[in-house]
Amino acid sequence: MSVLVYVEHADGKFKKSGFEAVAYAKAVADQVGTTLTAISIGSVAQDELSALGRYGAAKVLSVGAEQLKTFVNQAYASVIAAAAEKEGADIVVLSNSFSGKGLAPRIAVKLQAGLADGAVDLPDTSGGFRVKKTAFSGKAFAITELTSEKKVIALNPNAFGVKEQPTDVQIESFQPEISGNDLKTVIKDIVRATDKVSLPDAERVVSGGRGLKGPENWGMIEELADLLGAATACSKPVSDADWRPHAEHVGQTGIAISPNLYIAIGISGAIQHLAGVSSSKVIVVINKDPEAPFFKVADYGIVGDAFEVVPKLIEALKAHKA
Amino acid sequence: MKILVCISNVPDTTTKITFTEQNTQFNTAGVQYILNPYDEIALARAIELTEGGKGTVTVVNVGETSTEPTIRKALAIGADDAVRINAAPRDAWFVASQIAAYAKDQAFDMILTGRESIDYNGAQVAAMTAEILGIPSVSIIKKLDTDGSASQIEREIEGGKEVISIEGPFVASCAEGVAEPKIPNMRGIMSARTKPLAVVEAQAVAELTKIVSYETPAPRGAVKQIPADQPEQLISLLHSEAKVI
Ligand SMILES: Cc1cc2nc3c(=O)[nH]c(=O)nc-3n(C[C@H](O)[C@H](O)[C@H](O)COP(=O)(O)OP(=O)(O)OC[C@H]3O[C@@H](n4cnc5c(N)ncnc54)[C@H](O)[C@@H]3O)c2cc1C
Ligand SMILES: Nc1ncnc2c1ncn2[C@@H]1O[C@H](COP(=O)(O)O)[C@@H](O)[C@H]1O
Numbered sequence: 013m014s015v016l017v018y019v020e021h022a023d024g025k026f027k028k029s030g031f032e033a034v035a036y037a038k039a040v041a042d043q044v045g046t047t048l049t050a051i052s053i054g055s056v057a058q059d060e061l062s063a064l065g066r067y068g069a070a071k072v073l074s075v076g077a078e079q080l081k082t083f084v085n086q087a088y089a090s091v092i093a094a095a096a097e098k099e100g101a102d103i104v105v106l107s108n109s110f111s112g113k114g115l116a117p118r119i120a121v122k123l124q125a126g127l128a129d130g131a132v133d134l135p136d137t138s139g140g141f142r143v144k145k146t147a148f149s150g151k152a153f154a155i156t157e158l159t160s161e162k163k164v165i166a167l168n169p170n171a172f173g174v175k176e177q178p179t180d181v182q183i184e185s186f187q188p189e190i191s192g193n194d195l196k197t198v199i200k201d202i203v204r205a206t207d208k209v210s211l212p213d214a215e216r217v218v219s220g221g222r223g224l225k226g227p228e229n230w231g232m233i234e235e236l237a238d239l240l241g242a243a244t245a246c247s248k249p250v251s252d253a254d255w256r257p258h259a260e261h262v263g264q265t266g267i268a269i270s271p272n273l274y275i276a277i278g279i280s281g282a283i284q285h286l287a288g289v290s291s292s293k294v295i296v297v298i299n300k301d302p303e304a305p306f307f308k309v310a311d312y313g314i315v316g317d318a319f320e321v322v323p324k325l326i327e328a329l330k331a332h333k334a
Numbered sequence: 335m336k337i338l339v340c341i342s343n344v345p346d347t348t349t350k351i352t353f354t355e356q357n358t359q360f361n362t363a364g365v366q367y368i369l370n371p372y373d374e375i376a377l378a379r380a381i382e383l384t385e386g387g388k389g390t391v392t393v394v395n396v397g398e399t400s401t402e403p404t405i406r407k408a409l410a411i412g413a414d415d416a417v418r419i420n421a422a423p424r425d426a427w428f429v430a431s432q433i434a435a436y437a438k439d440q441a442f443d444m445i446l447t448g449r450e451s452i453d454y455n456g457a458q459v460a461a462m463t464a465e466i467l468g469i470p471s472v473s474i475i476k477k478l479d480t481d482g483s484a485s486q487i488e489r490e491i492e493g494g495k496e497v498i499s500i501e502g503p504f505v506a507s508c509a510e511g512v513a514e515p516k517i518p519n520m521r522g523i524m525s526a527r528t529k530p531l532a533v534v535e536a537q538a539v540a541e542l543t544k545i546v547s548y549e550t551p552a553p554r555g556a557v558k559q560i561p562a563d564q565p566e567q568l569i570s571l572l573h574s575e576a577k578v579i
Contacts, residue, residue: 022492027492083496085461085471085472085473086464086465086470086471089465109492110473110474110489110490110491110492111491113457113458113461113473113474114461114471114472114473114474115461116458116461117426117430117456117457117458117459117460117461117462117465118461118462118464118465118471120427120458120462120542121427121430121462121465121466122465124540124542125542126427126542126543127426127427127456127458127542127543128543129455129456129457129458130455130456142546144549146455147453147454147455147548148345148351148452148453148454148455149347149452149455150551151350151351151550151551152351152353152548152549152550152551153548153549153550153551154454154545154547154548155545155546155547155548155549156543156544156545156546157543157544157545157546158542158543159541159542159543159544160540160541160542160543193468196469196470196500196501196502196504197470197472197498197499197500197504198498198499198500199496199497199498200497200498200499201496201497202491202494202495202496202497203494203495203496203497204491204493204494205493205494208493209493210492210493210494211492211493212492213492216578216579240579251510258476258509258510258511259476259490261510264347264452265347265371265372265452265510266510268455272578273572273576273578273579283347283348283350284347284348287347290551291551293578294572294576294578295554296568296572297557307557308557309554310554310557311554311555311557311558311576312557312558312559312560312568312571312572312576313557313558313559313560314559314560314561314562314565314568315559315562316562317562320562321562321565324563324565325565325568325569327565328565328566328568328569329569331566332566332569332570332573332579
């Protein structure tokens with residue numbers, strides 16, 4: 013028996029959320045008293061593969077098949093399910109990323125496994141196998157029992173952290189058969205803004221709302237984000253008005269995030285907005301209205317005009333970094 | 335072209351979420367139910383793609399009689415007919431099994447869902463349904479075009495997008511960008527009353543998961559206010575107290 017973890021990479025480099033999944037899966041393997049096998053699909057260099065040993069993988073299966081260079085969820089799910097079979101893995105862990113969301117349900121169906129998506133903590137194995145996962149768009153957690161023999165867990169990015177646990181790692185090539193039926197989706201192009209921190213993975217996020225008045229005022233939001241190594245986000249009306257791209261909209265009907273630091277500037281704190289950001293570890297609110305509901309869920313607040321406060325904050329941050 | 339749109343009936347976005355019976359039951363007292371906001375996007379795109387006699391849109395919901403107002407709303411927006419699979423939706427696996435069993439022999443050209451339901455938020459139903467049917471799926475799409483057999487799709491990825499083409503039937507879960515939700519007009523509302531709404535019985539499905547209880551996020555301590563003219567104080571608190579910078 014073993015635990016299997018699928019580790020996502022972008023252009024041959026594992027993602028932080030991938031390392032988190034490995035560290036989490038290692039902790040699960042320890043809980044149930046077994047070893048951890050990782051699987052990587054696509055072309056990843058040997059030294060990158062062996063880096064997975066740092067987080068506790070004892071074995072890495074590397075699938076380098078040409079047809080699997082780009083992500084096709086149907087084929088990847090078949091490969092991961094075949095690896096689980098081969099390794100006798102009853103538990104499969106992966107990151108609940110955009111790709112993970114298209115992958116985990118297919119793996120679960122193949123293995124007839126119960127799926128806990130959006131897990132935020134280690135399973136409770138004291139009686140059964142219970143996983144805490146987000147529900148109601150971040151307004152609550154559901155403790156979900158996986159009653160099936162096999163189990164799939166999709167871990168929310170930034171929920172567990174990366175913990176090192178150096179292990180001797182053995183790398184093995186894995187070449188399962190790939191059926192043509194699994195390859196009907198063709199990826200024509202991948203467009204990535206590589207110079208920006210990606211929002212779902214970000215440890216720090218600077219977010220702007222309607223209080224910023226217009227898209228021309230986002231310069232200071234971007235400057236603050238750059239200085240903090242943060243991603244930028246916005247409230248729904250801001251993306252609805254095309255001041256910012258839809259991909260930046262956070263909240264109940266946008267992306268749900270849980271960074272270590274969330275700075276909300278000129279955002280009122282409507283219940284639908286809070287749903288997507290309330291699991292952030294530290295929340296800072298800058299708003300000129302002392303009655304803004306966002307202050308009720310903030311750790312730090314500044315009551316003031318964003319157009320005065322943010323430039324001063326940028327100066328203070330520059331001074332701090334110097 | 336035949337399109338199936340999966341719709342769920344969820345608590346209104348302004349609902350304050352509370353639980354009863356020692357946190358084991360969602361408290362439905364006073365809760366307003368709505369058509370899941372993402373499903374409105376999927377439905378709107380399905381209607382656009384079939385407009386002008388180019389095809390039909392069927393909506394399917396796994397739910398008990400209480401979901402019929404939401405199904406009628408989808409008909410009022412412009413779906414041609416509806417199917418309710420008569421069962422309380424236990425989990426995504428249960429729902430996907432029911433939808434797949436219904437869709438199996440119907441030759442739909444595409445099955446659209448919302449990106450996720452805003453209650454249990456699995457974002458699971460689309461890919462599970464596709465896996466059961468043995469057809470491709472794309473999760474969290476931002477753009478969808480088709481000529482009836484080949485479809486062009488854009489999918490969101492961390493920090494970017496993927497452009498995808500698919501031949502033949504598929505399942506896709508829709509997010510913002512795919513279409514603007516449509517508001518039912520008077521004619522739609524009138525005709526919704528007479529459009530067909532079939533009720534079919536559910537299949538038996540093995541249990542794989544079950545929710546045993548709920549928790550609400552721990553409340554935060556009181557906010558620390560920092561004077562607007564001393565932002566350096568915020569920086570130093572974030573550095574030495576919160577340790578996030
Ligand atoms: C079905 C549904 C789903 C929704 N989903 C989402 C969602 O996912 N995400 C989301 O964000 N919203 C969502 N909303 C919208 C939500 O209800 C609010 O309308 C929205 O969050 C408000 O955005 P805002 O705070 O930017 O704007 P406003 O509510 O207009 O607030 C602007 C804030 O800026 C402050 N301000 C103004 N000028 C300044 C200044 N110079 N300096 C500092 N502060 C200033 C004001 O005091 C105010 O608090 C949804 C709504 C519905 C109905
Ligand atoms: N009970 C249901 N009946 C029909 N479709 C559903 C049901 N629940 C969820 N769906 C569809 O599946 C999508 C994703 O739901 P979920 O996997 O629960 O996040 C929703 O946006 C709907 O399109």
